[in-house]
Every structure is written in structure tokens, then in C-alpha cells.
Amino acid sequence: MPTTVQDRSTRLSIPPVPVLSLAAFASQGGAGDAADLPSLLDGADVRLVSSGRIAIGLALGALGVGPGDIVLVPAYHSLSMIPPVLWHGASASFYRIHPDTTADLEDIGVRLAAGGVRALIVTHFFGIPQELSALRVLCERHGVGLIEDCAHCFFGERNGVTIGSTGDFAIGSSMKFFPIYEGGCLVSRRRSLDVTLRRGGPGFEAKAALSAFETSFAYGRLPGMRVALSLPLRLKSLLWNALKSRAGAGAPVPALAPASSDSAFEFDPYWLDKRSSIFSRFVLAHASRQRIVTLRRRHYLAMQSALDGVPGWRPLWPVLPDGACPWVFPLLAECTDAVVERLKEAGIPVVRFGATLWPGVDAAVCANSAALGRQLIGLPCHQDLSAGELAAMIAAVRAALQASTLQTA
Ligand SMILES: *Cc1c(COP(=O)(O)O)cnc(C)c1O
Secondary structure, X not given: OOXXXXXXXXXXXXXXXXXXXXXXXXXXXXXXXXXXXXEOOOOOEEEEEOOHHHHHHHHHHHOOOOOOOEEEEEOOOOHHHOHHHHHOOOEEEEEOEOOOOOEOHHHHHHXXXXXXXXXXXXXXXXXXXXOOHHXXXXXXXXXXXXXEEOOOXXXXXXXXXXXXXXXXXXXXXXXXXXXXXXXXXXXXXXXXXXXXXXXOOHHHHHHHHHHHHHHHHHOOOOHHHHHHOHHHHHHHHHXXXXXXXXXXXXXXXXXXXXXXXXXXXXXXXXXXXXXXXXXXXXXXXXXXXXXXXXXXXXXXXXXXXXXXXXXXXXXXXXXXXXXXXXXXXXXXXXXXXXXXXXXXXXXXXXXXXXXXXXXXXXXXXXXXXXXXXXXXXXXXXOXXXXXXXXXXXXXXXXXXXXXXXXXXX
């Protein structure tokens, strides 16, 4: 997750990820509208863990993936999806995707026919539920386990099918949708989960809660709480510094929380049997899901219509389907590097999903993945953008797109 808060006294501008505020717990939107989307957790056997990649590791284990097995992974991916495969001794084989990010079933068919495949991971990119029935049939025919990667898609349905219900297992990255420091989930609507989790320990619990507050304060949220929590936060830094000096030069500092919460791509098997923190589980249980869906859709649509007619870009998808709750607003720019450079200068956080692919995955493996990695800019559309932040972001994106097209004209 791109949550880097160097100095909590610095007020940053636009939060790249959801941030904690009291509004998170207030409901929003009327029943019966598009905001009423099912979630990944509804009606499923659920294990709340510390990250999506840990859930991938558990799903692969439950499918019996082991040394010598092949796991099919989309050529367009997050780097965090591969280490869990390698940890099981398996290898990843990268299948092609179409320009709209849907899986290329023909390419998958060829790879399945070649044999040795134990599991397949399919991703609902950027929060748009994909149609998976044909893929499900293909996997069944070859006796291959299907893992639905819902890291971008915590809520949603397509043709009445809830996300996460087609795969043997599904995984989510709760920290991409909720104002929490750590959190992922393993779910299944088809099997009961044989996974027992243990507490992460008091250091982890404290770090998970205090880090969420720290991020919130850094973006000017919860001003009253900031005073109330200044002592525990100071104690946390004291404790941290004491641990560091005790560990001495070169000695490893004990990790209170997984690296997955700090933008890293590593997979640390230590967290395989650790439950998500009490704090994260509280937020997941009590945050208004309707508010998340309503506001993410509203922000996405506001950006799409405000940028309509501006030259130099097109949306990845022409329309936002009713059953979707977006992770980010994905646009394809003509001059992506120039636009991103300007947005960075303007302090606008962007996600360049797939800009770096696993070594060996290039245009020869999948031209569409390489093109998306080069061109795509993901703009935050999460529920905790204020009206002012959204407006500032839209203005900056318009200016950056216009400037980039003038440059090339
Ligand atoms: C973020 C992400 C993951 C892993 O989620 P973490 O919670 O960061 O471990 C898996 N798949 C995709 C497509 C992702 O973007």
C-alpha cells in the first residue's frame, strides 16, 4: 500500500488511500440503489489476515500447490502476487489478457493443455467484476483450482453473481478499501476453510491501531483525537527507538507489522498464521460499506465526466458498470510519463499499476499487459477524498493532460 508518512507533523495534501475519520462509521446513500452491492465477505467462510498476498499463499496451500507445480498468473499483475507462488516451490506461468484486462481464454487453454498446472489466479482489475463462468468451466475440465483475486474488488457483482463466489477461493486486500494499516482476507463460498489463525501479539496490535491514527492525523483528519493520542504515539516512537538501539548496528529490528503495509512486495511467511489486528477487524465490522461503495462510485463518475472532452486520454472502460465499486479511476494517457511527472509536482498521488512487471514478462509475453503498464494512470477515487480534494485533483489532472498534449502538438 502506498502509505508513506515520513513525519506525522507534516500535513500532506491528498491521501492516496482511505484515511480514518468518524464519517467512516456513518451510513450514506439509500437502500436499494447501486450502493447496495454485496461484499466479498457476505455468505462466505472468511479468514481475516494481514494482507492479500498472505491470503494468496493460504489459498495456494489449500489447493495443494507444491514443488514443481505451475500456477497461472495474469501477465498484468501486482508484483506481490508472485512471491507466494514461489514460496510454495511452484513456478508462475503468465497468461495473456485482452486490452480491457479480461483474461485471454485461448491462451489459458493452451497453457492448461500443456499440463502441470495446479492453480489459476484471475484478477478483477480496478474493481470491475469480470465474467468468470467460462473460465470456471475450463478450470474444472482440467482439474485446476481457481483463485479469484479480489484485491481491487471488495464489493460487487456481475449478472447477479457476487465477486468471490466463482473461485474455489477468493482473496481480498482490505487495506485497499478500508482506513486500516494492515488487512487482507481469504474467503470461500465453495469450501470450508481449514485455516487456524493466531493473534499477532501486543506490539502488532498497538502498531496496527496507532499507525491508522497517525496516517489520519497526517492528512488533517480527526483533529480532536490527535491531542488525545499524542501520548500513546510518543510512547510508540520511544519504544520503537529503544528496540532499534537495543538491536544494535546490523542486528535485525523485530518487525511489529508486515512489510506488506509499507509498499513492499515481499511475502513473509511469518504472517501466514496471524490474524488481522483487533483494530482492523473492528473497522471492517463497523465501517459503513454503503458509504464506501456510494462515494467511490460518485468520485469515479465525477472524474470521468469532468475529464470528458479533455484531450490526451481515454478511460480504460467506457462505462462504470452498476455492479462495480472501483479501486481507482484508471485512465490511459497518450503521454503518461509527462502527465505523471506533472501530477507528482502538483502533489497528486497516482498508482501506476503494472508499470513494473515480473522479470521476463514483457511485450513478447503479452503486448496488452506491457501497453497497460506503460500507459495507465490510476487516480484515487476512495471514500475519504473531501470535495475540495476531489476538485483539486480534477483541476490538476486536466491541467497535466492539457499541458502534455500541447507539448507534443
Ligand atoms: C495489492 C494486490 C494484491 C496483494 O494485496 P496486499 O494486501 O497488498 O498483499 C494482490 N493482487 C493484486 C491485483 C493487487 O493489486
